[in-house]
Amino acid sequence: MSDIIQLLPDSVANQIAAGEVIQRPASVVKELVENALDAGADEITIHIKDAGKTLIQITDNGCGMSPTDARMAFERHATSKINSANDLFCIRTMGFRGEALASIAAIADVELRTKRMEDEVGTLIHIIGSEVKTQEPVACSNGTTITVKNLFYNVPARRKFLKANTTELKHIINEIQRVALPNPDIRFSFFHNKSSLYELGKSNFRRRIVDIFGKSINQSLVPVEEETSMVNILGYVGQPKYARKTMGEQFFFVNKRYMRHPWFHKAVTQAYEKLLTSDTFPSYFLFLEIDPAAIDINVHPTKTEIKFEDDRAIWQVIFAAVRESLGKHNVVPSIDFDQSGSIDIPVRRKDSGEIHYPEIIVNRDYNPFETEKTPSFKLPKTAKTDKPNLTRWEDLYQGAQLILKSEDETLPASGFSESAKSSEGISRKKILQLKQKYILTPVKSGLMVIDQKRAHERILFEQFMEVLKSDSVASQQQLFPQTLELEAGDAELLKNILTDLHALGFDIREFGKNTFIINGTPGVLDVSLPEIIVEKLLEEYKNSPVDAKAKAKEQVAISLAKASALDYGTELKQEEIDHLIDNLFACSTPNYSPEGKKVITIIPLEEIEKSFNK
Numbered sequence: 001m002s003d004i005i006q007l008l009p010d011s012v013a014n015q016i017a018a019g020e021v022i023q024r025p026a027s028v029v030k031e032l033v034e035n036a037l038d039a040g041a042d043e044i045t046i047h048i049k050d051a052g053k054t055l056i057q058i059t060d061n062g063c064g065m066s067p068t069d070a071r072m073a074f075e076r077h078a079t080s081k082i083n084s085a086n087d088l089f090c091i092r093t094m095g096f097r098g099e100a101l102a103s104i105a106a107i108a109d110v111e112l113r114t115k116r117m118e119d120e121v122g123t124l125i126h127i128i129g130s131e132v133k134t135q136e137p138v139a140c141s142n143g144t145t146i147t148v149k150n151l152f153y154n155v156p157a158r159r160k161f162l163k164a165n166t167t168e169l170k171h172i173i174n175e176i177q178r179v180a181l182p183n184p185d186i187r188f189s190f191f192h193n194k195s196s197l198y199e200l201g202k203s204n205f206r207r208r209i210v211d212i213f214g215k216s217i218n219q220s221l222v223p224v225e226e227e228t229s230m231v232n233i234l235g236y237v238g239q240p241k242y243a244r245k246t247m248g249e250q251f252f253f254v255n256k257r258y259m260r261h262p263w264f265h266k267a268v269t270q271a272y273e274k275l276l277t278s279d280t281f282p283s284y285f286l287f288l289e290i291d292p293a294a295i296d297i298n299v300h301p302t303k304t305e306i307k308f309e310d311d312r313a314i315w316q317v318i319f320a321a322v323r324e325s326l327g328k329h330n331v332v333p334s335i336d337f338d339q340s341g342s343i344d345i346p347v348r349r350k351d352s353g354e355i356h357y358p359e360i361i362v363n364r365d366y367n368p369f370e371t372e373k374t375p376s377f378k379l380p381k382t383a384k385t386d387k388p389n390l391t392r393w394e395d396l397y398q399g400a401q402l403i404l405k406s407e408d409e410t411l412p413a414s415g416f417s418e419s420a421k422s423s424e425g426i427s428r429k430k431i432l433q434l435k436q437k438y439i440l441t442p443v444k445s446g447l448m449v450i451d452q453k454r455a456h457e458r459i460l461f462e463q464f465m466e467v468l469k470s471d472s473v474a475s476q477q478q479l480f481p482q483t484l485e486l487e488a489g490d491a492e493l494l495k496n497i498l499t500d501l502h503a504l505g506f507d508i509r510e511f512g513k514n515t516f517i518i519n520g521t522p523g524v525l526d527v528s529l530p531e532i533i534v535e536k537l538l539e540e541y542k543n544s545p546v547d548a549k550a551k552a553k554e555q556v557a558i559s560l561a562k563a564s565a566l567d568y569g570t571e572l573k574q575e576e577i578d579h580l581i582d583n584l585f586a587c588s589t590p591n592y593s594p595e596g597k598k599v600i601t602i603i604p605l606e607e608i609e610k611s612f613n614k
Helices: 010-019 025-038 069-070 086-091 099-104 156-160 166-180 205-213 215-220 263-269 310-328 383-390 392-405 418-423 451-468 489-504 530-542 552-564 574-585 605-612
Strands: 043-049 053-059 109-115 120-127 132-138 142-151 185-193 194-198 221-227 233-236 249-252 257-259 284-290 432-434 436-443 446-451 476-487 505-510 515-522 600-604
Touching: 025 043, 025 053, 025 099, 025 142, 025 166, 069 120, 069 132, 099 109, 099 310, 099 451, 120 432, 166 185, 166 194, 166 205, 166 489, 194 205, 194 489, 205 215, 205 233, 205 284, 215 221, 221 310, 284 436, 310 451, 436 451, 436 574, 446 451, 446 476, 446 605, 451 489, 451 552, 476 505, 476 530, 489 505, 489 530, 489 552, 515 530, 515 574, 530 552, 600 605
Parallel strands: 043 185, 249 284
Antiparallel strands: 043 053, 053 142, 109 120, 109 142, 120 132, 185 194, 221 233, 233 284, 249 257, 432 436, 436 446, 446 600, 476 515, 505 515
8 A cells, every 4th residue: 555645735735824824905904014124124114906906015124125025035934033942931023923924825826025224236036826926137126016916816715705895805904003002103194995094103102192083082192101010001092081882902912913812901991990981992902021931922823912921910910000090190099088078076075064974775584595585675656647557458469459459461372473473462561671681471371581682683673674674764854963083994884884884874974084974874773872883883894704706784873772772771661661562573584683693582481380390
């Protein structure tokens, strides 16, 4: 029998490696921009076309490469940043594995132009699918320009699973933000389809945050600064009153490298304890400086997960630093005795007479060992005016008897399908809201439980779909139009769905770069803060598993229904509960939310009785 194990060709091995390192166009942008930073560039220009599917071009003014280095850079595990395994524990550069360029060249058409300052001419290298097509001298400026065309052209399965351009562009913007925030001394220019999205000049940390997320965030920033022997923390957190309903402004950086760390995120959120509601998220931009030997960044291909030698101690430092900063800037409520006036303490005078000490009444007849204990107190004698109350005590229970005598004819017939078809069988006297989350009502087969948020989502979704079908939208104009400033990714997303939002009754217009004016909202919505609804809509739209390109209008209706539905924790009046139930059972599909989650469930009477027989 012949041998069956063999070495893979380099081109195939590089394609397999690319599956880990290069997941989408944003991965290419991340790796190439990090290489530009390691080359010492202070100006980086990024050109993207069709969200990176057609073109990604990164230009920097860094040190450049020699002809030999330019060619070696496309070999697997070829790097200038480490020489031994020990170097992995003192890394301060961004890219160090030597996999990025080899992986990119295996799945795209790549052209590299590079030149060192001391060289007269530069080097041009053209590689398609790991095969070198050209290597020759070329006239070019100092630094490096690398162009990536037709990403995943030879891996159609990977290209097929790329999301819509709006989604892929959002991922690219996220990567640029993660690199630009910790490097305010570097100029970044970012263009998509020849349209400028970012022009970030050299500045400081605070100014860089404002340039990326808009001027409105400036007033909410609270500085954080803490120095310890283990870790130094510098950055900003947002004031609670400016907390948003959506995620997106939460950043941790370690030695200028972006990282995800849910446990440290919890340290920040706990520092805001009792300052925020459960459905809001504080902004934070925290930069940690730590000895590279105390962390391990080589635990994930994307290098966004980092292990710490003592993460428990760092957790405490983060928590204390954020809490202290909130206190220093009067964000945490503090007790100030001067504000409530001085405390009046009585002073004894010489002529006040004899001091009377408080008397303690002791029952000296009490015997704890008696089997039949007599009460150690006496009931007060009943006044004459109280006697009629004692003789007519049965009157107190007349109301309760009427409630207990309610007939079973008001309950719906047995079975889930019948209860989901009509609300006529529900007893209005027996509807209860539980934990401001569920609506409970008895039925003949058991106990019906309705999820109030999902029920409202179903109602709104069907209303929005009817509006889209009829093309007759009633828009309610705002008395005072609201200005909405978004970061670049959300602004691009909003531009792409403006047409569908107009069809639903929103009157939103562009008003300068990344700024919009909300003039009107759908008449079917009771909207007091339209900017919050739009922010929640964008968040739902971004996180939706449905491809918006296929069913754009339906997806907008789903996202808007989720963003506009009443939140858990909302207390409803009896008439509001009745109105919600009536509208739910008038829907074509009351049993499920627009995303297919259960709205109604019935706990059978047998299960309830069984729980008491255990």
